[in-house]
Amino acid sequence: MTVLVRDLRPDVPADAEGFARVRRLALPYILFTPDSVRHTAAHVHPAARFRPLVAEEDGEIIGTAQVHLIHDSPEPGQGALNIYVRPDQTGRGAGRLLARVAEEYLAELGATRLLAWALDEPANRAFAERHGYRPGRSAHFLRLDLAHGTLPPLPETPSGVELRTAADFAADPRPLFELDAETVLDEPGDVDTEFTDYDAWVEEVWHHPLLNRELTVVVCADGRPVAFTVAYTDGGTRYSTAMTGTVRAHRGRGLAKxxxxxxxxxxxxxxxxxxxxxxxxxxxxxIAINKRLGYAFCAREVRYIRALD
Structure with missing residues (x-):
């Protein structure tokens, strides 16, 4: 049997379902659903030149790649490729083919620096290094057993602070865009990010199918949002924090917690x-906040970087 790489057809149910299935099996710490796959394909900013790929064998999707320019960074020429193969189908050439097609595409777009996440496991790290990537920063995935774990008691809400949800901003989410844009500037990582396009943020972030506005909690002070935690849910029993942040002027008050x-x-x-x-x-x-909440480390990933000539 031959492995083929092709573009994802997000409007074909089998493609969206196959893409989400591979990601759930290979990376169970991040929420993916067919709806979220379709949404991302349709609403990523045009400047990203987003191209989702699949590796297919005998009509079955066994590998995936999300390929795009990092358009919201102030540093031009950066591209990203995140490749995942179904754990029971590794060693068949799917990852190698996906990487080749993704790298060629990004090079054609003028990318000079490529970034790719890989789980911190020997086979994944060896794959990245064989393809000329060097390790950069790393990140932890953490898990909390909501059904049986013990959550801390609710802390007292400080005077002058009000708790709201994202649903309260349905008529005008711009204050949440401004909060997101300010807090993302201090997000540690290999790439600096800036949010400047409100309309694009609305389409890509505010209307994301995994966003649970009722569970997204916003802390307001002096009439404006100053801290928040963004909640994603998959329509089943799983919850994920997509972002947590506090503006600089209000840090150190325990608002994120x-x-x-x-x-x-x-x-x-x-x-x-x-x-x-x-x-x-x-x-x-x-990390300290999450540990106090009962989260435990469950996996680690490494950001790999390759400079193109």
């Missing part, structure tokens, strides 16, 4: 049983 505890307690009350989050290994304050 306050938002997360309220969100997790609401998630448990809604019947969700498993919570995931992720942190850059250099983000000590957020």
């Amino acid at each position: 306050l938002a997360k505890i309220h969100s997790l307690r609401r998630a448990r009350a809604a019947g969700l049983t498993e919570a995931f989050t992720g942190n850059d290994t250099g983000n000590g304050p957020m």
Whole structure:
């Protein structure tokens, strides 16, 4: 049998389902559904030149790649390729073919620096290094047993602080865009990111099918959002924190922890049983918060980087 690489057809149900299935099996710490696959394919900013790929053998999708330019970085010429193969189908050439097609595509777009995440496992690291990538920063995946774990008691809400949800901003989400844009500037990582396009943010982020607005908790002070935790849910029993942040002027007051505890307690009350989050290994304050909430490390990934001539 021959492995073939082709473009994802997001409007074909079997393609969207196959893509999501591979990601769930290879990377169970991040939520993927067919709807989220279709949404991403349709709403990533045009400047990203997003190209999702699949590796197919005998009509079955066994590998996937998300390939794009990092358009929201102030540094031009950066491209990303995230490749995952179904764990029971490795060693068949799917990853190698996906990498070749992805790299050729990004080179044609003018990318001079490529970045790719890989789980911190010997086979994955060896694959990246064989293809000329060097390790950069790393990040942890953390898991919390919502069904049986013990959450801390709700802390007292500070005077002058109000707790709201993203649903309260349905008529005008711009304050949440501004909060997201400010907090992402301090997100540790190999790539600096800037959010400047409100309309694109609305399409890509605010209307994301995994976003649970009722469980996304927003901390407001002086009438404006100053901290938040963004909740994703998969329509089943799994919950994930997509982003947690506090604006600089209000840090050190425990507002991020306050938002997360309220969100997790609401998630448990809604019947969700498993919570995931992720942190850059250099983000000590957020790791400390998550440990106090009961999260435990479950996997590690490494950002690999390759410079193109």
